[in-house]
Amino acid sequence: MSIQYGGLARILKFARAKSGLTQDQLAERLNVSTSLIAKIETNRVVPQSDTARALDVVFDSGELFQEMSAEARASSGGSQWIRPWLDYEEHATMVRSFELAVVPGLLQTEAYARAILRDAGTRVPDLDVAVATRIERARVLHRGEQACRLFAVIDEAVLRRSVGGPKVMADQLHAIVQACSLPTVSVAVVPASAGAYSGLNGPLALASVDGRTVGFLDDPLDGRVVEDPERVNALEEVWETVREYALPGRPSLELLMEAAESWS
Incomplete structure (x- = not known):
């Protein structure tokens, strides 16, 4: 775990205690859950940029939390090459993925994320x-009127592949079904009967x-953000073609x- 990350947690606890705020009160000020505050203060979550920005406002700390959270995400959150994409994702109004x-x-x-990252x-x-x-x-999917719209297409193989065991899979698929009850989330499945299709060339977002x-x-080695308009248009065409098979x-x-029931 990074020094920056541990330092951020300690500084947040100190700032909160000095201001006389409880975790519940700070969570209410930030419009986040109390559990999120607890996780940040115990080194289990790196705050995203909007949360860090709000912390700087609450504690009148300039850009301290924003800078420390950016450093912590870069050093502790995973591979460096995915950071630019996660920044786009965090501020997106719509995400389409396959x-x-x-x-x-x-x-x-x-549990599913842990199994994937571990295994x-x-x-x-x-x-x-x-x-x-x-x-x-x-x-980003739970920001009220500012929630990001998600249009996800997944291959049926995702539903059948055991990741973490039957309970993890059952819980994961039930969670997807529940997410689909949100007006901003749509998940479509390409059935195995579709045979060969353009999605077999790999995932995209x-x-x-x-x-x-x-x-x-x-x-398997890295990932890259695509910003060139012509290449982005080509990816959009691929995504639309894949969606037609769903x-x-x-x-x-x-x-x-x-x-989900088959894993229960």
Whole structure:
């Protein structure tokens, strides 16, 4: 765990105590959960930029929390190459994604994320921090009127592959079904019967930020943000083509529920 990260936790606890705020009161000021404050103060979560910015406002600390959280995310949250994408994702109004092998990061449960990061050979300095940081990413889906819209397409293989064991899979798929009850979340499944299709070339994601769209491509060694307009347009065409192979809303939801029950 990084020095910056541990220092951030200590400074937050000190600032909160000096101001006379309880964790509940600070959470209310920031419009976040009390559990998030507790996790930040115990080195289990690195605050995202909007939370860090709000902390600086509450404690009149300039940009201290923003700078420390940026350093902590860079050194503790995972691979360096994904940081630019996570910054786009955090500020996106819409994310479109396709996953061939795993549940999209924005929809992963803690247990599923831990199993993926632990068992798939992902190189992270601190597993607990990496898991917590990944889970915190989902906050973009719960920002009220400013919530990010998510349109996720996943291959049926994602539903059938055992990650972490039957209970983890059942809980994960039920969590996806629950997420689909949000008006801003849509998940479509490409059935195994689709056969060969363009999605077999690999996962991709697109984020709409400040009136433009950027893409992200991942592979076993690293990943890269795609900003060139022509290449982004090409990725959008691929995503639209993949979506055409997916089942409509209700059949996709029924397949998700059937798969969840099969793991129970």
